[in-house]
Amino acid sequence: MVISEDAIELRRMVADARRSRKLVGCVPTMGALHDGHISLVERARAECDFVIVTLFVNPTQFGPKEDLQKYPRPFEADCDKCRAAGVDFLFCPTADSMYPAGYSTFVEVQGLTDQWEGAVRPGHFRGVTTVVAKLLNLTQPDKAFFGQKDFQQQAVIRRMCRDLDMPTEIITCPTLRDSDGLAMSSRNVYLSPAERTSGLSLSRALLLARDKVRSGETDLRAIRLALRAEMEQTPGVSVDYATIADPDSLMELTEIAPRMVALVAARVGATRLIDNMLIP
Numbered sequence: 001m002v003i004s005e006d007a008i009e010l011r012r013m014v015a016d017a018r019r020s021r022k023l024v025g026c027v028p029t030m031g032a033l034h035d036g037h038i039s040l041v042e043r044a045r046a047e048c049d050f051v052i053v054t055l056f057v058n059p060t061q062f063g064p065k066e067d068l069q070k071y072p073r074p075f076e077a078d079c080d081k082c083r084a085a086g087v088d089f090l091f092c093p094t095a096d097s098m099y100p101a102g103y104s105t106f107v108e109v110q111g112l113t114d115q116w117e118g119a120v121r122p123g124h125f126r127g128v129t130t131v132v133a134k135l136l137n138l139t140q141p142d143k144a145f146f147g148q149k150d151f152q153q154q155a156v157i158r159r160m161c162r163d164l165d166m167p168t169e170i171i172t173c174p175t176l177r178d179s180d181g182l183a184m185s186s187r188n189v190y191l192s193p194a195e196r197t198s199g200l201s202l203s204r205a206l207l208l209a210r211d212k213v214r215s216g217e218t219d220l221r222a223i224r225l226a227l228r229a230e231m232e233q234t235p236g237v238s239v240d241y242a243t244i245a246d247p248d249s250l251m252e253l254t255e256i257a258p259r260m261v262a263l264v265a266a267r268v269g270a271t272r273l274i275d276n277m278l279i280p
């Protein structure tokens with residue numbers, strides 16, 4: 001596995017791979033890799049011949065009061081995990097090389113980013129789409145792999161690629177969870193044992209909503225209230241949003257539809273957790 005911060009070396013190796021008719025896959029990450037990230041790498045490994053993982057804690061997607069400085073950066077452990085997962089190229093650029101002095105270009109998806117994460121974290125998706133556009137330009141992959149865990153993010157990135165005629169196919173992979181149901185996240189390391197227990201209310205609420213739909217409940221407003229209540233009645237949990245939306249437009253639904261996604265976000269102590277579940 002090549003580990004490099006050098007975009008020229010990356011481009012050279014991708015060009016070599018292409019010349020050998022290899023299918024190129026890319027998994028963008030901010031590091032602090034867990035099994036959820038590795039499941040994306042394994043999917044890329046299964047579908048592509050040359051697998052790139054990008055590791056970059058992107059400053060432009062963090063708000064001024066967010067955890068950019070304290071975001072976990074276990075670089076050696078991340079390298080080991082990528083090597084074990086069969087990554088070909090680990091691209092870990094510096095912030096200065098991604099955003100040199102005078103940097104002034106941003107990519108913004110309108111509409112889809114107005115609600116939910118976009119409303120709670122102003123400017124977040126502008127940072128995400130800008131860095132993903134840059135990473136896709138640098139890596140030129142046939143396929144890029146994202147997690148369903150960040151549901152709105154994958155929807156926004158799909159829209160960006162479609163609108164800007166970017167040739168990369170976006171693959172969304174299922175959310176990996178710990179055995180207790182908590183969605184894996186690099187931010188889970190911030191949780192105390194008590195907060196972790198409270199954090200389980202997110203997946204519990206999603207399952208509750210799904211089960212209500214399955215058992216024939218048709219009052220979506222009642223289901224939404226139950227989704228919120230399950231989290232709100234848990235000590236230490238402060239809900240940012242709890243909704244049931246259309247999986248493509250992310251608009252809140254008022255009636256049961258064939259495809260729905262329940263989206264939740266809450267603060268548990270100082271840590272923000274998000275989760276979602278598709279309700280077919």
Ligand code: AMP
Binds near residue numbers: 036145147176
């Ligand atoms: P991050 O490092 O948080 O930017 O995440 C990098 C990629 O991993 C994103 O596409 C995430 O959606 C995905 N991801 C994060 N957590 C999980 C998880 N528990 N299961 C599957 N994918 C995940």
